[in-house]
Amino acid sequence: MAKSRPTVNWIGHTIDGRYKIEALLGQGGMSAVYKATDPNLQRTVAIKIIHPHLSNDPQFVRRFEQEAAAITQLRHPNIIQVYDFDHDDKLYYMVMEFVPGQNLKDRLSSLSRVNRRIPIEDTLRIMAIICEAVAYAHEQNMIHRDLKPANVMITPKGQPVLMDFGVAKLLDGVDHTATGAIIGTAKYLAPEQARGERPDERSDIYSLGVMLYEMLAGQPPYDADTTVAVLMKHVNEPIPDIRQTQSNIPDELAVIVEKALAKDRKDRYQSAGQMAAALRAIDLSIFESEAEKKTLYSKKPSSSTEVGPPAVQPVAPVVGQPPVAPQPAAQKGNRSPLMIGGIAAVVLLLVAAGAFFAFSGLIPSSTGGNEATEEAIASSANPALPSSEGMVRIGGGSYTVGVASADGEHAASQQVELPEFWIDQREVTNAQYAEFLAERDQPPPSDWPEGQVPAEQEQHPVKGVTWDLAKAYCEWANKRLPAEAEWEVAARGAEGRLFPWGDDPRAVELPRSGTYKVGSKLTNQSPFGVLDMAGNVWEWVDEPYIPLENSNHRILRGGSNDFLKDMAYRLQGDPNVPTMFASAGIRCAADQVNVVQTETATTQGVLYQDDFVDPGSGWPIASVGTLFFGYHPPDFFHVEVSTADSHTVVSLPQEYADVTVETEMLVDHTNTDSGDFRYGLVVRRMAEDEYYAFTVSSRAGTWQALKSSADGLEILDEGVINTLQGFAPAGFTPDKADTLRVDASGSNFVFHINDQVMAQVNDAAYSNGEIGFYVENFDETLAHIHYDTLTIREAELAEVPEVGLLYEDKFTDPAGGWLEEDQEGSPYRVGYHPPDYYHVEVRTVNDHITASAPGTFGDLTAETELFVDFTDTEAGDFRYGLMLRRMAEDKYYAFAVSSRTGSWYALKQTPAGLEVLAEGTVDTLRGFAPPGFSPNERDTLRVDAQGEDFIFQINGKPVTQVSDADYSEGEVGFFVENFDETRA
Structure with a gap:
């Protein structure tokens, strides 16, 4: 937005013979604040200079002096110190402490x-x-x-x-x-x-x-x-x-x-x-x-790094390749064990912590990371130039304008040579134009009621502006109107599309009347990332690239919502005729700007980095059928797939071989609350259907390492993940992002999620290729993913920790050391049951038992399969699950489920009794059946324990994370408790 600027530029001047003005810090409706030097006290100060029109108001001056005197009395370390206030003739000013930050x-x-x-x-x-x-x-x-x-x-x-x-x-x-x-x-x-x-x-x-x-x-x-x-x-x-x-x-x-x-x-x-x-x-x-x-709180700079990849022909987006449906975890074949009763555990697996333990912040990253840091360049701004903020750079070169079949509204196809220029990414809004009018004595647009901005349309494009006023606005903003050829190139791109999004006018739906908030229709985006060039309002241009029929005429481009035209259409006419400018708006351009840029700190090994601030940095931008990808203000690259059973790949037109690739990503929005989809990174894309993809599914809580070929998608490896955070319920935007990283070296690939190593895979089919992004829908009908700050650096192949198997029992050996008890009249029965189960039975109400394995364990992952073999009643409640860190008979943790109530519990046993650390509901339990029947499925329970942190999973889905530091190690086993059930 063009900001109101002081009527006098004080930079370089000395105020009252003392304060030397160095830079403008900010401005508002009452004053402008400058950075200055006080040579008398040899310190940097801030000076607030009151705008001249207020200095001429005696009442205002009197109040200024009264309140400035009061403010100078404030002495507090967290209130800015006012040193002085005075006036130099009609120039009123206040001298304050300079506060950096x-x-x-x-x-x-x-x-x-x-x-x-x-x-x-x-x-x-x-x-x-x-x-x-x-x-x-x-x-x-x-x-x-x-x-x-x-x-x-x-x-x-x-x-x-x-x-x-x-x-x-x-x-x-x-x-x-x-x-x-x-x-x-x-x-x-x-x-x-x-x-x-x-x-x-x-x-x-x-x-x-x-x-x-x-x-x-x-x-x-x-x-x-x-x-x-x-x-x-x-x-x-x-x-x-x-x-x-x-x-x-x-x-x-x-x-x-x-x-x-x-x-x-x-x-x-x-x-x-x-x-x-x-x-x-x-x-x-x-x-x-x-x-x-x-x-x-990791703060990312908002300014851009100007890195442009070589102009290599990009691989076309993937459309319509059949997706690979997510596969359920492999299950044991159905068995009908000869069991008398009780809770049956099929297998118990204990794994060293670190192999599967994957929640954020509990295990430090094993890779040092040579990540590039960015810091803003404090460039010496030329006050005569506009800022690059809100503008898009269009590279100089040879471009084609016009069409093959010329007519009265279209010029013949021709080559134009253009130097580099900058153009506004959005049309000028009513609010911006109001600022211009506040400083210049010009009439408001005719459609402003009583000369005021239409209600709730501050961010809509201004319209009803003559060519002369459009030119005056751009000059006020230290810019100019774009030349006609510049406008057309910015709208059509190097490939000469008929519309910003492609050649099909129906691919993007725009309103058929009125206007909309500028920049809110992201599908209406040109290959350079310029928004709203089709429709909304017509836009004035300068310097026609072919002579006009009348030298007093001017040209409008782009059409309006109620009169949509292609990007080569030229509307000529008298710029002062109301019917000509009724729907005319403004977009400005500039030859040079004060570039708000960043400088990548010297970081060895960084090959490419893009924070997606600059829409001209080389990534494809298009809206093709149900696929939509491009730059998303202020600093994202977005990829959207808007139909089920479809996927796309968008890649950077530059090939890489052995590299480490890292990006942040989040799910911006979806159509449904439960439809599945996956998204992630692509490496070594050699052709449209030849690449590797490393993806996650936030809905399913899974990750996949994929290989695409002419035969389709192949899953190289997959697993569950419980640390994803870059997603939120439908209708909400997540407040965190997920970091994906792929290390590729030769035939070896290591996949990281949120600084945790997920897998290492080996495949030698593709040795190099493009890098990009992948989005695939299964039953989700729309997935819109935001990617942020892609970094490519020399390969840093991380070491993959080996899974440390601490203990495993398949319950085929009755001499494995587990508790055995089956006495007449006893309230419990526990022990091995042929062919390969361990059963635990409680025979009374309001009672519980634990059965543990020999040995003491601390940090680990414990996992088992279990099911309810039978109960006495159809409705009595009970719960059962894993027990760990049992230090004494009344000191342990238990993670249990109740198939009757559909509930789960994280429990802590103390001498005072059982304490519920967390509880919730679960609807995925399957290891139970009505009385008289045995279930043919099992439930998998898993607990990840490290230090004081625990994650509880049911059937591959994390249900809770709890923290408690009372028990650091102990035995591992099983827990069964009856409430009103008489036997479980």
């Missing part, structure tokens, strides 16, 4: 772009400090009235500093003509402020509550397209329960949020100090580990 708004935005949040414990610390700073200011009789993340700076050491204290008061009575200029503030205003009532300290507390909510949830509690709509939500709508979107928020924290956001100020905290105390009283130990914290 990043404001909280930008930090939240950068995390939100990768679906992450600030860790809860950091949020509590930051907000408690801010509350204490606000409490201090309130004690000095100062009310902020404009608390929001943009007014909080986070220093390099992580300390929050409150900025602009008291500035909100100065804004009272100031006429903001730019539509939407205060909508950011509206999101944080208390209901009484929205009603126009006088605010007090409790109004600031409400704003603090909104900030706390946003830091926890990733978005403020209320949002809308207009300022009035946001304000009315603060007044009328109930507080959204933050636990509905963030299930990990404890009740005591949700209570703090609700109290701070109470509609009636009498129901809020009565002081900011009370809110700070409540935040500090929360026990931080209930939150995630340090390892999880680092995963949540």
Whole structure:
């Protein structure tokens, strides 16, 4: 968005003969803030210079002087220090402490772009400090009235500093003509402020509550397209329960949020100090580990690395190859054992921890990792040039424009030579145009009611703009109108598509009337990643590439929603005739820009890295039938398959052989809650159907190593995975991503998920090829996957840990050492049963037993198959499962299921009795049958135990993770307990 800029550029000037202005830090409707040097005290300062139109207002000047004097009295380590205020003739300014760092708004935005949040414990610390700073200011009789993340700076050491204290008061009575200029503030205003009532300290507390909510949830509690709509939500709508979107928020924290956001100020905290105390009283130990914290808070730079692959012809996307259906885990053949009764265990397997134990943060990565880090380049910006932010670079070269069969609206096909240029990725919005009008004395578009932006259309493209005004807008933004050839090349790509997405106008459905929010139809994307060039509004261009019929005419391109045309169509006409410009909008271009770029830190072995900020970095962009792939703002590459039983591969047109490939990915959305699909990385793609793919299924909790050939897809290896986090229920976006990594060296491949080695496979069919992404639907009808920050580096083949088998018993040897008990009148019967079972039976109600194997074990994976052979009743409840770390008769953990109630339990036995650590429901149990029958299937129970952490799985699906440190080692065995069942 083009920002309002100071009417005077002070950079390089000296204020009041003392402060030398060095750089612009930011600006708003009242002032601009500059970085400056104070030579007298030899320190860097920040100077807020009041805009000239306010300096001419005597009332404003008087209030500025009064409140600036009050602000200078504030002395607090977390409130910006104001050193001085003065005026140089009509230039009013305030000298403040220079605080390096990043404001909280930008930090939240950068995390939100990768679906992450600030860790809860950091949020509590930051907000408690801010509350204490606000409490201090309130004690000095100062009310902020404009608390929001943009007014909080986070220093390099992580300390929050409150900025602009008291500035909100100065804004009272100031006429903001730019539509939407205060909508950011509206999101944080208390209901009484929205009603126009006088605010007090409790109004600031409400704003603090909104900030706390946003830091926890990733978005403020209320949002809308207009300022009035946001304000009315603060007044009328109930507080959204933050636990509905963030299930990990404890009740005591949700209570703090609700109290701070109470509609009636009498129901809020009565002081900011009370809110700070409540935040500090929360026990931080209930939150995630340090390892999880680092995963949540990894900040990714938002600027781009300009890396362009060689122009190699890409392999076509895969369409319609029959998918390989997921296969159920292999099961033993059905058996009818000659058993008298009890719970039968088929096999018990104990494996050393680390072989299968795969939940995040419990096992450190065995690979050092030579990952490239990115840091922003602080380039010397030329104030006469626009920023590259929101623009797309189009490389110079020879392009074809026009069509083979010319007519009155289409030029004949011809070659044009274009130097490199930049073009806006989106059309100019109503809100952006309103900023322009606020600074220039120009009439608003004719379709703006009473000269105001149409309600709820701030982000729709502006229309009804003449060619002269479009040109004036671009010049105001330090840009220009695109030349006609530039516009057409940006829309059609190097291959000369008729529409941005391809040659079929029906492949993408656009509205048939009106306009829509710019950039919201991602399928309407050109090969260069430019959005909305077809439809929405016509766009003015300059410099026709063939002469016009009338030298006073101008050209519109792209069509509108109610008059869609191909990308070679040229509409000529008088630019001042209302029917010509009624649906005309603006898209600007530039020859040069201030590039917001990144520099890859010198990291040995990095061959290629793409953070997907630059839509021109070389990846294919298309919408073909049910397949859709391309750049997704701000910094993702997305791949979508929108039909069942279909898959696609999208690859980078550059071949690699022995490499390590790594990416982050998440499931953005699907059509169903339960349909299965898989997605992942592709390596060594030699042809359309020749490649390797390493994929995961978040729905099935599985991973697969695949090989594609002309004969179809072959599964080289597969398994279960319980650490996937980059997915959420339908209708929600995940707040975490999964990291996939493939090491390829010769015929050896090692597959990692979230820093854990899953498998090593060997295959020599393909020695090199392209690298890319894979998405496949089974019964899911639409899967939309986001990929982020692909890194390719020299191969780092990780060592694969060998599975350490500690113990295995197939129960064929009665002398294996297990407990044997079968006495007349005993409430229990346990022991071996031919041909290969161990049975455990409890014969009374409200009783239980454990039976264990000889030996002591600590960290391990324990797995067994079991089934219910028979019971006395049809409805009596009981539970059964695995027992481990039995240190004494009354000290152990048990992980059990109840086939009668469809429940599972994580239990801890102590001398005081059985404690439930966690419980839930399960609908996949199959190892039971009605009385009088024996089941023909079994259930697989597995427990991964390392240190104080345990994961419980039922039939290959993780059901819970619990932590408890009381028992570190002990015997392993079985657990059976009756409630009202008389015999199980």
